[in-house]
Amino acid sequence: MPQVSLIKTESYDPAEVERAVARHFELLGVEAFSPDARVTVKPNLIMRCPPERTATTHPAVIEAVVRQLQARGARRITIADSPGGLYTPQILSAAYEATGMAAVAGRTGASLNLSAGSRNVHVAEGALCRDFDVIDPVADADFVVNCCKLKTHCMTTLSCGVKNLFGCVPGLLKPQLHYRFPDGEQFARMLVDLSVLVKPGLTVADAVDAMEGDGPTGGRRRHVGLTAAAKYDGLYALDLVLAGLIGLGPDRVPMLAEAVRRGLCPDGVSGVELLGDPLPPVIEDFLMPASKKLNFSGSLPGPLAKAVDWLEPRLAPRPKVRERDCVGCGRCAESCPAKTITVTGGKAKIDYAKCIRCFCCHEMCPVRAIDIRSVPVFRFLSKGR
Ligand code: SF4
Ligand code: SF4
Incomplete structure (x- = not known):
């Protein structure tokens, strides 16, 4: 053991x-x-x-x-x-x-x-x-x-x-x-x-x-x-x-x-x-990341599961640059595996078509100018998870 x-x-x-x-x-x-x-x-x-x-x-x-x-x-x-x-x-x-x-x-x-x-x-x-x-x-x-x-x-x-x-x-x-x-x-x-x-x-x-x-x-x-x-x-x-x-x-x-x-x-x-020492009690309200994806398609019948699979990447959380706080350092672009970030005019921009939602950009931003945003329905479904 x-x-x-x-x-x-x-x-x-x-x-x-x-x-x-x-x-x-x-x-x-x-x-x-x-x-x-x-x-x-x-x-x-x-x-x-x-x-x-x-x-x-x-x-x-x-x-x-x-x-x-x-x-x-x-x-x-x-x-x-x-x-x-x-x-x-x-x-x-x-x-x-x-x-x-x-x-x-x-x-x-x-x-x-x-x-x-x-x-x-x-x-x-x-x-x-x-x-x-x-x-x-x-x-x-x-x-x-x-x-x-x-x-x-x-x-x-x-x-x-x-x-x-x-x-x-x-x-x-x-x-x-x-x-x-x-x-x-x-x-x-x-x-x-x-x-x-x-x-x-x-x-x-x-x-x-x-x-x-x-x-x-x-x-x-x-x-x-x-x-x-x-x-x-x-x-x-x-x-x-x-x-x-x-x-x-x-x-x-x-x-x-x-x-x-x-x-x-x-x-x-x-x-x-x-x-x-003894294992302390579970910290029930420990906050989870906003990016936590829902995966409920496995419990749904076929056609509904397919619809959810199609919707999920469109609804799921994604990185969003807060332009006013971005200092244009380029660390996010340097770390982006999909090479989908460009820095123009001193501000980072994400092309979501190629984004694989790895959140490396969010992780590497030194001034925390990248948020993780999801559409309201996802936020509602994510509550308590
Ligand atoms: S890492 Fe942050 S501050 Fe630097 S360019 Fe990207 S979003 Fe802007
Ligand atoms: S989440 Fe990943 S792939 Fe998408 S923009 Fe950020 S670093 Fe690039």
């Missing part, structure tokens, strides 16, 4: 986080490292923004993880991620500064990855995708610590342990994967393939302050007061437990549904051995 440890962690006070992370390492029996082992700590640094925005893994969690690794003999520790957008040393450096990683490296002696190299890695167990380009510090690591943030996500509903590993794919190769797998279920299969390739030895989830609503960057802070951790065999179970805590069953999170289908994840929390 996969194990997941849960520790009540009410604040980012360094001493409290350090105690919590130390307890996770003890409960899971994380072993000593050889001083030569290359250990990569992979936070969620989705964009250049301060920790208070709750889009990125809090530096207090990363610092506590680095210190636990060092206490177990690890000497070659690198903090690495590929945020959204271009993957260059300058962009990495700016992201490390803004997210607090540079300060963590300064205090602990861990290295920051500033090389923009990557290489192709084959995953024989891949069900859909067997070759991935992966950033060097992950491809070369002996042990990866996946330090994710609990967030809702406009496309995948949940961002936690499995989704965080998408940042192992360098820069603009991420939108290419969105374009290759525009369908949510296929995208989820690809993400599970990637997680099987990376096989993080340990996942530590920052759910002290989570993000609810239009995550992974446009939502709002929601205090949960928890950290969670699991070794690789509990990666999917960790997502299952935290998804359940915010009211999402595996049927509503495509990566979890896929992991359950493949036998990588139990289909309920009763199949998980919980360690540490």
Whole structure:
């Protein structure tokens, strides 16, 4: 039975986080490292923004993880991620500064990855995708610590342990994967393939302050007061437990549904051995993304189901640029897998005919000038979901 440890962690006070992370390492029996082992700590640094925005893994969690690794003999520790957008040393450096990683490296002696190299890695167990380009510090690591943030996500509903590993794919190769797998279920299969390739030895989830609503960057802070951790065999179970805590069953999170289908994840929390503090009650009013699509055609008779299939893409939520707030930076166009955004006269414009509704543009807009809008009937039908 996969194990997941849960520790009540009410604040980012360094001493409290350090105690919590130390307890996770003890409960899971994380072993000593050889001083030569290359250990990569992979936070969620989705964009250049301060920790208070709750889009990125809090530096207090990363610092506590680095210190636990060092206490177990690890000497070659690198903090690495590929945020959204271009993957260059300058962009990495700016992201490390803004997210607090540079300060963590300064205090602990861990290295920051500033090389923009990557290489192709084959995953024989891949069900859909067997070759991935992966950033060097992950491809070369002996042990990866996946330090994710609990967030809702406009496309995948949940961002936690499995989704965080998408940042192992360098820069603009991420939108290419969105374009290759525009369908949510296929995208989820690809993400599970990637997680099987990376096989993080340990996942530590920052759910002290989570993000609810239009995550992974446009939502709002929601205090949960928890950290969670699991070794690789509990990666999917960790997502299952935290998804359940915010009211999402595996049927509503495509990566979890896929992991359950493949036998990588139990289909309920009763199949998980919980360690540490008791699982808190479900947060019933945790806000879901506005993009949450309805899928009720399966329960309708044939002709009606066909009508709904035709209507759904026309009614479903889509990104909408708020012109007055757009600063014309072009990040949305750069990240759009369908190349359907142009910036003219200093304002972004979307050609909806080609839009695959991946919401990468919404995710990457630094000034949150892209809303997710749906027609009123969809908003009405979406109520309470
Ligand atoms: S919508 Fe946002 S990301 Fe796109 S050009 Fe405008 S400000 Fe930049
Ligand atoms: S416009 Fe936005 S949602 Fe549509 S394909 Fe481009 S990035 Fe994805």
